[in-house]
Amino acid sequence: MTTEAEFKDGTVGKALALLDIVESFKAPVKFNDILKQSPFPKPSTYRLLQTLVSQEMLSHNEDSGHYAIGSRLIRLAHSAWKNASLAPIAAPYLDALSNATGETIHLAKLDNAQTLYLDKRNALKPIEMFSNAGKIGPAYCTGVGKAMLAHLGPTARDKHVAQQSFYGYTPKTFTNAADFNAELDAIKRSGVSFDDEEHEPRIICIAVPVLGPQGALYGAMSITSSTERATLQDLEQYKTDLQNTAQQIGASAAAWMLPKLGG
Amino acid sequence: MTTEAEFKDGTVGKALALLDIVESFKAPVKFNDILKQSPFPKPSTYRLLQTLVSQEMLSHNEDSGHYAIGSRLIRLAHSAWKNASLAPIAAPYLDALSNATGETIHLAKLDNAQTLYLDKRNALKPIEMFSNAGKIGPAYCTGVGKAMLAHLGPTARDKHVAQQSFYGYTPKTFTNAADFNAELDAIKRSGVSFDDEEHEPRIICIAVPVLGPQGALYGAMSITSSTERATLQDLEQYKTDLQNTAQQIGASAAAWMLPKLGG
DNA sequence: AATTTAATTTCATTATTTGAAACTTTGTTT
DNA sequence: AAACAAAGTTTCAAATAATGAAATTAAATT
Numbered sequence: 001m002t003t004e005a006e007f008k009d010g011t012v013g014k015a016l017a018l019l020d021i022v023e024s025f026k027a028p029v030k031f032n033d034i035l036k037q038s039p040f041p042k043p044s045t046y047r048l049l050q051t052l053v054s055q056e057m058l059s060h061n062e063d064s065g066h067y068a069i070g071s072r073l074i075r076l077a078h079s080a081w082k083n084a085s086l087a088p089i090a091a092p093y094l095d096a097l098s099n100a101t102g103e104t105i106h107l108a109k110l111d112n113a114q115t116l117y118l119d120k121r122n123a124l125k126p127i128e129m130f131s132n133a134g135k136i137g138p139a140y141c142t143g144v145g146k147a148m149l150a151h152l153g154p155t156a157r158d159k160h161v162a163q164q165s166f167y168g169y170t171p172k173t174f175t176n177a178a179d180f181n182a183e184l185d186a187i188k189r190s191g192v193s194f195d196d197e198e199h200e201p202r203i204i205c206i207a208v209p210v211l212g213p214q215g216a217l218y219g220a221m222s223i224t225s226s227t228e229r230a231t232l233q234d235l236e237q238y239k240t241d242l243q244n245t246a247q248q249i250g251a252s253a254a255a256w257m258l259p260k261l262g263g
Numbered sequence: 264m265t266t267e268a269e270f271k272d273g274t275v276g277k278a279l280a281l282l283d284i285v286e287s288f289k290a291p292v293k294f295n296d297i298l299k300q301s302p303f304p305k306p307s308t309y310r311l312l313q314t315l316v317s318q319e320m321l322s323h324n325e326d327s328g329h330y331a332i333g334s335r336l337i338r339l340a341h342s343a344w345k346n347a348s349l350a351p352i353a354a355p356y357l358d359a360l361s362n363a364t365g366e367t368i369h370l371a372k373l374d375n376a377q378t379l380y381l382d383k384r385n386a387l388k389p390i391e392m393f394s395n396a397g398k399i400g401p402a403y404c405t406g407v408g409k410a411m412l413a414h415l416g417p418t419a420r421d422k423h424v425a426q427q428s429f430y431g432y433t434p435k436t437f438t439n440a441a442d443f444n445a446e447l448d449a450i451k452r453s454g455v456s457f458d459d460e461e462h463e464p465r466i467i468c469i470a471v472p473v474l475g476p477q478g479a480l481y482g483a484m485s486i487t488s489s490t491e492r493a494t495l496q497d498l499e500q501y502k503t504d505l506q507n508t509a510q511q512i513g514a515s516a517a518a519w520m521l522p523k524l525g526g
Numbered sequence: 527a528a529t530t531t532a533a534t535t536t537c538a539t540t541a542t543t544t545g546a547a548a549c550t551t552t553g554t555t556t
Numbered sequence: 557a558a559a560c561a562a563a564g565t566t567t568c569a570a571a572t573a574a575t576g577a578a579a580t581t582a583a584a585t586t
Contacts, residue, residue, distance in 0.1 A: 009314045010542060011574070015275045016318050016335075023342055027379060027399075028350075032532060041576050046534070051272045055279050059351065063385055065533080069343040071351040072279075077340025079286055080332040087291075088322065088334045116290060122326050136290075273573060274543070295563060304545050309565070328564080 007039070014040060015048045015057075019073075022058060028066035086210065086219050087118040090249045094121050094221070097245045101223060101238060106205075108144040109219035111136060113163035115145040118219065140164040140180055141173045143195035143207030144220035150187035151209040151217050157184065173198045192239055194232050195222075202226045206235040210246045212254040221246055270302070277303060278311045278320075282336075285321060291329035349473065349482050350381040353512045357384050357484075360508045364486060364501060369468075371407040372482035374399060376426035378408040381482065403427040403443055404436045406458035406470030407483035413450035414472040414480050420447065436461045455502055457495050458485075465489045469498040473509045475517040484509055 007013050021037045022029060031046065038045040049067060052058040056072035090107050098105050098121035105121040115137045139145030139160065149160055161184075166175045174180040187193040195205040207222035223238045270276050284300045285292060294312065301308040312330060315321040319335035353370050361368050361384035368384040378400045402408030402423065412423055424447075429438045437443040450456040458468040470485035486501045 009317050011274045012278045012311075012314050013318055016320065019339065023339055026342075027374070028381070030532085031534095035532095042533090043535080043576060044574075047574085048275075051275050054272050055276055057279065059354075061383070064383065068350060068381075071354070073339060073343055074351045076282065076286055076336060077343055079289075080336055080340055087331060088337045091322070091334070111290075118291070118331075120324070120327060293563085298563095305564090306545060306566080307543080310543085 011048070014044070015052055018045065018048050019052060019057060022067050023069060028061065028064070028068040030065050031067070034067065086249070086253060089253050090119065090210075090221070093245050093249050093252075094119060097121075097223075097241060100241065103238070104224040106144060106207075106222045106224060107210075107219060108142075108148070108221070110139065110145075110148050110160070110217070113139060113160045115139045115142050115148070117144075123225075138165065138167075138169075138199065140166060141169055141195070141198040143193050143205040143222045143224075146184065146187055146193040146195070147207040147209045147220040147222075148217060150184040150193065151211060151215075169199050170197050170201055172196055191243065192236075194235070195224075196232060197227065202228065204230065204232060204235065206232070206238055206242065208239075208242045208246045210253070211250045213251060216254075218250055218253050221249070274311070277307070278315055281308065281311050282315060282320060285330050286332060291324065291327075291331040293328055294330070297330065349512070349516060352516050353382065353473075353484075356508050356512050356515075357382060360384075360486075360504060363504065366501070367487040369407060369470075369485045369487060370473075370482060371405075371411070371484070373402065373408075373411050373423070373480070376402060376423045378402050378405050378411070380407075386488075401428070401430075401432075401462065403429060404432055404458070404461040406456050406468040406485045406487075409447065409450055409456040409458070410470040410472045410483040410485075411480060413447040413456060414474060414478075432462050433460050433464055435459055454506065455499075457498070458487075459495060460490065465491065467493065467495060467498065469495070469501055469505065471502075471505045471509045473516070474513045476514060479517075481513055481516050484512070 007017070009016075018034065018038060018040075021034055024037075025033070031049065034049065035042060035045050040048065049058065049060075053060045053067070053070070056070045058070045058073075059068050060066070061068070086109060087107065094105055094107060102123060104123040106117055107119040108115050108117050110116070117135045117137065137145070139149055149157055152160060161177055161181065164177070164180070166177070166180070167173070168175050174183060191208065193207045195203070195207070197204060203224065203226055205222045205224040207220050209220045210218045212218060221242065223235060223242060225235060270280070272279075281297065281301060281303075284297055287300075288296070294309065297312065298305060298308050303311065312321065312323075316323045316330070316333070319333045321336075322331050322333045323329070324331070349372060350370065357368055357370060365387040367386040369380055370382040371378050371380050373379070380400065400408070402412055412420060415423060424440055424444065427440070427443070429440070429443070430436070431438045437446060454471065456470045458466070458470070460467060466487065466489055468485045468487040470483050472483045473481045475481060484505065486498060486505060488498060
């Protein structure tokens with residue numbers, strides 16, 4: 001009844017369409033009510049629902065015959081939430097910032113005292129550098145890493161700083177905790193961090209934290225360039241854009257995080 | 264490589280197996296790494312991933328080739344969370360309580376100042392009554408409804424009480440807000456509520472709220488019987504069991520709700 | 527007990543999935 | 557920059573799974 005268009009992606013697409021329908025009821029629902037919304041014939045709808053139940057994407061109450069969201073979907077959801085929630089939420093904002101600036105943009109979170117890159121947008125003229133979504137890098141010598149460490153609470157920050165290797169990638173890399181802590185203090189005060197060829201020669205960046213409304217740390221994002229094309233002063237022009245985008249992502253993430261309960 | 268067993272549920276089962284694999288990496292991951300975990304041949308794995316991307320259950324970064332959890336899964340997750348999160352979390356606890364007591368058990372949440380039944384376990388000797396998962400009932404004359412209203416904050420409680428119809432289903436139904444508010448005060452003090460044939464003749468129950476550690480209201484649960492088989496005093500024996508179960512569900516729900524962010 | 531409505535099963539037809547192999551692209555080494 | 561290796565993508569005939577009209581059974585409702 002909803003649509004008559006051909007369905008893409010075969011059985012998988014159809015099964016997911018039914019998942020959406022069940023979800024859209026916002027409450028346990030019976031077969032016939034699903035069928036009314038289903039673009040598929042009765043037996044197909046029936047079997048697809050059976051499959052989804054067998055896969056625990058839906059649950060089916062034997063007594064009442066009601067279908068509801070299943071435990072596997074909740075488990076996937078919970079896990080996705082913990083590990084990747086920022087990336088899908090931030091994606092449209094990264095796109096916008098990428099279009100506006102044409103520069104290389106990274107989104108990252110902390111992972112075991114290291115920087116985990118969640119997403120990336122390439123510059124119009126890409127820079128040859130060593131990063132990608134999914135890649136793990138050091139925290140103490142990247143713009144995003146420093147921005148995140150600087151905005152942790154004192155206890156967490158000490159714990160994370162203690163786990164840094166302080167290996168000297170370049171002559172400009174911080175190589176001891178004392179100097180590095182002073183840098184973090186400065187970053188916390190200014191709200192921005194810079195990577196001045198501290199990880200890779202020629203590669204520079206400006207980064208800001210992504211914070212929730214109460215200051216909870218969600219991650220960080222950066223705009224990257226190279227010494228051939230820009231100076232730190234040039235990058236500083238992006239500070240406002242970056243902070244605005246980070247603020248929007250943080251607010252958006254916070255809104256998603258806190259479902260209203262109890263009616 | 265993970266398993267050689269036959270796969271149930273055709274393409275849908277296979278696609279979901281790949282979803283699980285991508286999720287298990289907890290971070291964006293490349294095709295070849297997925298392939299190593301995949302029980303399916305390369306082209307099948309490849310096409311299933313394409314399908315999942317096309318369906319936005321996964322995202323695929325064109326530049327880096329990384330697969331990650333997609334926006335549709337996050338959207339489903341978010342919605343499932345808001346609307347049904349208690350049911351799958353509570354299911355095993357309801358099973359245990361059902362086995363232990365052999366009685367009819369309900370799990371409910373507030374929905375627009377009404378009671379929405381999320382799940383139900385039938386007694387060994389079922390009672391003929393008018394409830395089911397997915398059903399919406401009144402809040403002011405059911406055990407779970409009263410338990411929930413009693414544990415709202417003052418503002419929310421007034422708002423919800425104002426929306427009750429106070430229709431007199433039975434001679435024992437509360438029919439005005441003043442008496443009802445006194446009842447809610449008593450329930451708040453004792454931590455339990457009873458339905459003494461207030462909605463349906465012969466049907467009685469004992470109910471407790473499901474609360475988070477800081478007192479956030481998640482829902483309520485009840486044990487139901489009939490006047491032929493039990494008295495309110497008999498039901499009161501279940502108070503401790505009910506409260507323990509509700510406490511476990513509340514703690515479990517709270518743990519799921521609050522993902523740790525920022526490493 | 528009769529009737530309507532909802533849920534489930536059947537089965538020959540039709541459409542999709544399958545996977546070995548070939549091919550292309552991308553990244554690495556000499 | 558050529559040669560090599562690894563990752564990613566496409567092809568196509570054979571094998572398999574999905575389809576849906578119709579029949580059947582089960583559950584409400586009269």
